Amino acid sequence: MHDIRSVRADPAAFDAAMARRGLPPVAEEILTQDAARRGALQVLQDKQARRNALAKEIGQSKRSGANSVALEAEGVALRDEMAALEAAAAAAEAAQTAILKALPNILDADVPDGADESANVVLRQHGEPPRPNFAPKQHFELGEALGLMDFAGAAKLAGARFTVLRGALARLERALGQWMLTLHTEQHGYAETAVPYLVNAATMYGTGQLPKFEEDLFRTTDGRYLIPTAEVPLTNLVRDDIIAEAALPLRFAALSPCFRSEAGSAGRDTRGMLRQHQFQKVEMVSVTRPQDSAAEHERMTGCAERVLTELGLTWRRIVLCAGDTGFGAAKTYDLEVWLPGQGAWREISSCSNCRDFQGRRMNARMKPGEGKGNVFVHTLNGSGVAVGRALIAVLETHQQADGSVLVPEVLRPWMGGLERIAAA
Known part of the structure; x- marks a missing residue:
């Protein structure tokens, strides 16, 4: 607004x-x-x-x-x-x-101009794309060969763009989500929060999903909506609140399912787990003083980057151009990982500074410690990170010539000490 x-x-x-x-x-x-x-x-x-x-x-x-x-x-x-x-x-x-x-946020002055993703700018890269001495497989080839990733079974249950994981891969997905949430809450200062997965229209409006993007949402018969990301309920926790300046920043994190209709994505990423109607994600949300949001944006993105580094992935940070920046964001960094099986960079996290755009829509304000009058808070959100895409990246990055997959060291305590996932 x-x-x-x-x-x-x-x-x-x-x-x-x-x-x-x-x-x-x-x-x-x-x-x-x-x-x-x-x-x-x-x-x-x-x-x-x-x-x-x-x-x-x-x-x-x-x-x-x-x-x-x-x-x-x-x-x-x-x-x-x-x-x-x-x-x-x-x-x-x-x-x-x-x-x-219906109008999007005003972009920061340093957001590069450009009509689409071709004008996005790579800011830095961590590591070099691995060059295995064998032909790497894509994640769905690995998962199906291991007998632990079932797309046919999921289609029988729910249709296209769903996946059934079994055994060690189901546990790996759980391990990724739990480890990432614990990292952000114990070491990055986010408060663990369990949120509703169904919200009302006012909540969707507050973060900008309504009225413009209703076709992207799943709506229930009683007028509620399945959340497309935990950003929606987490950010709306401060809706209609007046927060003392001394209480800021507020930082929340949640591990939740996300539900997206993927309207307009027909024909894109039809194989595998890259674009699903339902997936898990660890979400980070910050509510800050106006003067602090730019620094908080850098901090939040760094938290997501640490996840990728500790998982042993090759990643890069990109600043999105004007034409690729989302509706509610003033500036967005995307983190992309290299997927050896695809031979391509794919987005795994998006961290955005919305400045006061959502604060105005939610009527969320800060009472300054000095001076008169209240001001709208700034809000930020970032995925820390998408669990399904992290699973994809781990599978493709740590695959071995025999089709097995090494479990990253940080995840082994969450996997009962398992070091390698192999076919039974």
Whole structure:
């Protein structure tokens, strides 16, 4: 959500910010509705003043025994005029709000320009892509050969884009999620949080999923939504709150299932586990003072990078360009891992600074320690990391020539000491 005052102050700058997102000018339309609303309210105020004065005149007229019919007729007319003005102001406000709700966040100045992912910029890389002396397999080839990854069984149960894991791979998925959550809560300062997997429309609106992206969501018959990420409930924990400055930052982490319809992804990543309707993810959310969010963004991304490093993966950090940055983000870093089986880099984590965009939508504010007035908090979210994609990366990176997979050392305590996953 955007501050209407910023649009009034510099409509050209607002349009330029939206143009970076590939959107046409919209400030004039917003300000037209704003002027209509303000104009109606000003006339309404004048009418209310006249109505108050008229009430006194009618009272005086009746006390003096004079004829008040004309005054009372004016009062009836005023009531109808005021009702029409209230309706006009409400309609203009609704039209203005509808426009503002559908507009994405304003990008940080240092976000590179560009229309799509081809303009994203690699900032740094950890390690070099491994070059095994055998032909590496993709994760689904490895999983099926081990007899521990079942796509046919999942399709029988639920349809396409689901997976059944068995035995050591099911335990590896559990180990990854538990280890990552423990790392973030015990060493990175995030508070472990268990959240609902079903939320209401107000919660989805607060983080920007509604109204624009409803087709990407699974909705229940009672009007609730399955969460696409734990970012949604975690961030909304501060909705409508006023938080003391001294209490910030707040940091939450959750391991949860995520549910996505994958609308518009037909034909993409149809093999394997890369794009699923249901998957596990460890999510990190931070709520900060406005002046701290840029530093918190770097910190959060570093927490996700540590996960990848400790799993022995080759990764790189990318800053997304204007055309590839998500709706609610002002700036996003993606972390990509090298998948030897695919011979390609694939995204495994996305860490975004939303600045006050979600704070405004949620009406989440901070009470400064000094000075008057409350300010909107800044919010950040990042995957730390997607469990299914971490499983894919571990399988492809640590596969052996005989089809077995070495378990990363940090996961072995969570795997009962198991060092290698091999076919029975």
